[in-house]
Amino acid sequence: MRYLPRISFSTSILFLLLLLLTTPEASWSASSEVRLSKGQTVYVPAYSNVFTGPRKLPFQLATTLSIRNTDLSASFQITAIDYYDTGGKLVRRYLEKPQILGPLASSFVHIEEKDTSGGFGANFIVKWNSDRMMNSPIIECVMIGATGGQGISFVSPGQEIKE
Numbered sequence: 001m002r003y004l005p006r007i008s009f010s011t012s013i014l015f016l017l018l019l020l021l022t023t024p025e026a027s028w029s030a031s032s033e034v035r036l037s038k039g040q041t042v043y044v045p046a047y048s049n050v051f052t053g054p055r056k057l058p059f060q061l062a063t064t065l066s067i068r069n070t071d072l073s074a075s076f077q078i079t080a081i082d083y084y085d086t087g088g089k090l091v092r093r094y095l096e097k098p099q100i101l102g103p104l105a106s107s108f109v110h111i112e113e114k115d116t117s118g119g120f121g122a123n124f125i126v127k128w129n130s131d132r133m134m135n136s137p138i139i140e141c142v143m144i145g146a147t148g149g150q151g152i153s154f155v156s157p158g159q160e161i162k163e
Contacts, residue, residue, distance in 0.1 A: 035136040039076075039129030041162035046083070046141045048111065048118045050152065058120075059152060061145035062113040065124050067137055068106045074134035075102045079127045081109055086121035101128075101137070113145055126158065136160075 044065060049058040067078060078101060081094035094109050101107055111118070126139050139158035145151065 036133045037136045037163065038131070038133055039163070040127070040136065040160045042126045042128075042139045042158040043161045044124040044126060044139055044141050044158040045156040046111070046118060046122045046124055047120060047143050047156070048116050048122050049120055051120070058116075059145055059147065059150075060113045060116065061143040061152070063111040063118075063122075064142045064144075065109040065111075065126070065139075066106060066142060067101065067108065067126060067128075067139050069101045069104055069135075069137050071103055071135040071137075073103050074130060074132060075100055075105075076128050076130040076134060076137065077101075078107065079129060080125065082125045083109075083111070083118060084123050084125065085117060086119035091117050091122075124158075 046063045046065065047061055048063060049060050051057065052059045065081065067081075069076060078095065078099045082090060083092045083094065085091050099107060109124070124141065128137065141156045141158075142153070143156070144153040
C-alpha cells in the first residue's frame with residue numbers, strides 16, 4: 001500500500017489560493033476599469049412576478065429601481081424614467097421634468113407588489129446626461145416578495161443600450 005502524506009486544512013487552503021492567484025483567467029474585481037460618460041440610455045429588467053412550481057403560479061414581487069450617482073464631485077440630470085410592460089408598451093412615465101442627482105446621491109422608483117401592469121418581462125428605460133465626463137451611475141432593480149412564509153429577492157443590473 002502506498003503512503004500518501006497528510007495535508008493540513010490550512011495547507012490545502014493556501015495551495016488553492018496560490019493556484020487561483022496564478023491563474024490568468026482569475027478576475028477579482030467587479031469592474032477592472034472606471035466607466036466615464038456624459039450620458040446614457042440604460043435598459044433595466046424589472047420583474048413584477050416570477051413563476052413558481054410545476055403549475056407556473058405567479059409569485060408577485062415589489063420592484064425598486066435604484067439610480068446611484070457614483071461620482072465624488074459631479075452631478076447629472078435624469079431626463080427619463082419610463083416603465084414598459086412585457087409587450088414593450090409604455091405603462092408609465094415617472095418624470096415630469098428632469099431631476100438633478102448630486103455627487104453620491106441616489107434616487108428610486110418603487111412599484112408595489114400588487115401592481116402587475118408590467119408583467120414578467122417589464123423593464124425601465126432610464127436616460128441621463130451630464131455636461132462633463134463623469135463616473136457612470138449604477139442603475140439596477142431590486143425585486144422582493146414574500147408570501148406564505150416563502151420569500152424571494154434578487155437584483156437585475158441595468159445595461160447601457162445607447163451612449
